[in-house]
Amino acid sequence: MGKMSVNLCGITLDNPVIPASGTFGFGYEFAELYDINILGTFSFKGTTLNSRFGNPTPRIAECTAGMINAVGLQNPGVDKVISEELVKLKKCFNKKVMANVSGFSVDEYVETCRLIDACEQVGWLEVNVSCPNVHGGGMSFGTLPESAAEVTRAVKKVTTKPVILKLSPNVTDIVAIAKACEEAGADGISLINTMLGMRIDLKSKKPVIANKMGGFSGPAIFPVAVRMVYQVSSAVKIPVVGMGGVSTAEDVVEMMLAGATAVEVGAANLVNPYACRDIIEDLPRVMEKYRIDSLESIIGGAH
Amino acid sequence: MKQGLFKITKNIPLTDSVYLMVLEGDTSDITVPGQFINIKLDGQFLRRPISVCDVSNKDVTIIYKVVGHGTELMSGYTNETIDVLTGLGNGYDTSLSGDRPVLLGGGVGVPPLYLLAKKLIEEGKKPSVILGFNTKNEIFYEDEFRRLGADVYVTTVDGSYGIKGFVTDALKSIDYTYFYTCGPEPMLKAVHKASTTSGQLSFEERMGCGFGACMGCSCKTLTGYKRICKEGPVMLKEEILWEK
Ligand SMILES: Cc1cc2nc3c(=O)[nH]c(=O)nc-3n(C[C@H](O)[C@H](O)[C@H](O)COP(=O)(O)OP(=O)(O)OC[C@H]3O[C@@H](n4cnc5c(N)ncnc54)[C@H](O)[C@@H]3O)c2cc1C
Ligand SMILES: Cc1cc2nc3c(=O)[nH]c(=O)nc-3n(C[C@H](O)[C@H](O)[C@H](O)COP(=O)(O)O)c2cc1C
Ligand code: FES
Numbered sequence A: 001m002g003k004m005s006v007n008l009c010g011i012t013l014d015n016p017v018i019p020a021s022g023t024f025g026f027g028y029e030f031a032e033l034y035d036i037n038i039l040g041t042f043s044f045k046g047t048t049l050n051s052r053f054g055n056p057t058p059r060i061a062e063c064t065a066g067m068i069n070a071v072g073l074q075n076p077g078v079d080k081v082i083s084e085e086l087v088k089l090k091k092c093f094n095k096k097v098m099a100n101v102s103g104f105s106v107d108e109y110v111e112t113c114r115l116i117d118a119c120e121q122v123g124w125l126e127v128n129v130s131c132p133n134v135h136g137g138g139m140s141f142g143t144l145p146e147s148a149a150e151v152t153r154a155v156k157k158v159t160t161k162p163v164i165l166k167l168s169p170n171v172t173d174i175v176a177i178a179k180a181c182e183e184a185g186a187d188g189i190s191l192i193n194t195m196l197g198m199r200i201d202l203k204s205k206k207p208v209i210a211n212k213m214g215g216f217s218g219p220a221i222f223p224v225a226v227r228m229v230y231q232v233s234s235a236v237k238i239p240v241v242g243m244g245g246v247s248t249a250e251d252v253v254e255m256m257l258a259g260a261t262a263v264e265v266g267a268a269n270l271v272n273p274y275a276c277r278d279i280i281e282d283l284p285r286v287m288e289k290y291r292i293d294s295l296e297s298i299i300g301g302a303h
Numbered sequence B: 001m002k003q004g005l006f007k008i009t010k011n012i013p014l015t016d017s018v019y020l021m022v023l024e025g026d027t028s029d030i031t032v033p034g035q036f037i038n039i040k041l042d043g044q045f046l047r048r049p050i051s052v053c054d055v056s057n058k059d060v061t062i063i064y065k066v067v068g069h070g071t072e073l074m075s076g077y078t079n080e081t082i083d084v085l086t087g088l089g090n091g092y093d094t095s096l097s098g099d100r101p102v103l104l105g106g107g108v109g110v111p112p113l114y115l116l117a118k119k120l121i122e123e124g125k126k127p128s129v130i131l132g133f134n135t136k137n138e139i140f141y142e143d144e145f146r147r148l149g150a151d152v153y154v155t156t157v158d159g160s161y162g163i164k165g166f167v168t169d170a171l172k173s174i175d176y177t178y179f180y181t182c183g184p185e186p187m188l189k190a191v192h193k194a195s196t197t198s199g200q201l202s203f204e205e206r207m208g209c210g211f212g213a214c215m216g217c218s219c220k221t222l223t224g225y226k227r228i229c230k231e232g233p234v235m236l237k238e239e240i241l242w243e244k
Helices: A078-090 A106-117 A145-157 A174-183 A219-235 A249-258 A275-289 B069-075 B111-122 B142-148 B167-171 B185-194
Strands: A006-008 A011-013 A017-019 A060-063 A066-069 A097-101 A122-128 A163-166 A188-191 A195-198 A213-217 A240-243 A262-265 B002-013 B018-024 B036-039 B048-051 B059-065 B081-088 B101-106 B128-133 B151-156 B178-182 B199-202 B218-221 B224-227 B234-236
Touching (some): A106 A145, A122 A145, A249 A275, A262 A275, B018 B069, B101 B111, B101 B167, B151 B167, B178 B185
Parallel strands (some): A188 A240, B128 B151
Antiparallel strands (some): A006 A011, B018 B059, B036 B081
């Protein structure tokens, strides 16, 4: 294993850097810019059973050191993801990809995960439980330990690949939810998804985003993410994938010290399309500066 | 798309709130009129999308209106070097124009029509250009379009200069084979309705990335979902679905 490589749920990554779901499409836009095989892996756009247009526009707002998005899981649906997007991806990416899955009912998660689990290109399933449960009064699956565990158990029954539960930070006790997922059989936890945020336009005196509220991410949320990764990784034995505001190689090291086995990079890709390449190229310098011989050895080092 | 560093060589006011900026750098990815660039500004998280007004092999010209924090910041720049993504968006297709296309621009929708007019004239076509503004002191680029050799009409809403009314009022007296337009959405709608030929319209949306990665700028069209930044900003008249 190289100095930068890590093991995520039994699969070796050349480095811990993973573009986060929703900020890297299905990879090929970025493959026009650089060889995306330098990445640890990447998490593709949140995929649902049926195709979705998502929310009305405007979907994007800016804030100090970050942004708010209310894309609303626009994606072509699992069948097209498998028959078109993954086929296109195969031409430019020869590593295992992380499949990000969303659903609005347990059955939907199960069916989508079952279909994606069968794809040879997929290495891990990252199950996003931040979506509202249509049968549960619209409350997100990720807000209650029981419902997060229910999704985990159901998905584990129909899959063979490592299942990573992606948690929402918009909860009172993230540790309880992570533990419930671990007990239900999760192979890993990833966090954090976006925080609920809002901007109001002073000229129109109305919310900037058509959906009024949206997911807040970017460098501004980094300290919250570090704190939650630290708390969760102290409480569970399964690997934790850390994300939220990561934009430099130093941030990657800090996330790993907090307890992350691998690190996802989201909003930074939108502003600097080369963000992940730049981070990977800068990691050796940062490791040398802080006398780090291997990244795997610093995971959870701050505990 | 290309990312590059561009040196500001000119940044001057054209009116009270509209500025012209010239940026020197690698312009090789700017190939079609109607494309845009996405500008990184110090202290602002997201980039700012601005249309290409003109381009040469060494620099690109943009015209922008100060409307908020980012454009305010830009107006204060002098000779800074800034990070820019170029070659974004599909741009206008000039092959469909016929001999006498008409170009309709409203406010800061005027800039992309300049490079378009230049290209159409190079192709031997005879474009008419209608430039719409609210009032006389907001007018810019009238002479520049005339110097290209286009037939230029100016409209002002308050009648302080040129034809009183909207760009569609000037359109009535023009004999045209096709139309191209860019401007605020109500104007696009009016042009869509008033036009008697086929044409192309350029849209705006708030963007997360500007290069197709985030799905922040999607819209529904009669030919499916499109990203304004990637399959747009230019749409064909026939595919537009007005929702709002
Ligand atoms: C394809 C395209 C081409 C454009 N071409 C031009 C041009 O040639 N000249 C010109 O003056 N303007 C143009 N605009 C509009 C320009 O992008 C906005 O005026 C500018 O982003 C405002 O930034 P700000 O920081 O001053 O405003 P703020 O309101 O402070 O910006 C806050 C956020 O909202 C976004 N935003 C605000 N208004 C708009 C808008 N109208 N469209 C898209 N995003 C917006 C900003 O980019 C930023 O992310 C274009 C927009 C698009 C999408
Ligand atoms: C435009 C955008 C779209 C996103 N879409 C998804 C998605 O489809 N599924 C998901 O699990 N997370 C999605 N996210 C959340 C990110 O994957 C990530 O968890 C979050 O943005 C925090 O990381 P960051 O601060 O580096 O952006 C999205 C984020 C952004 C900015
Ligand atoms: S702005 Fe990101 S896809 Fe268009």
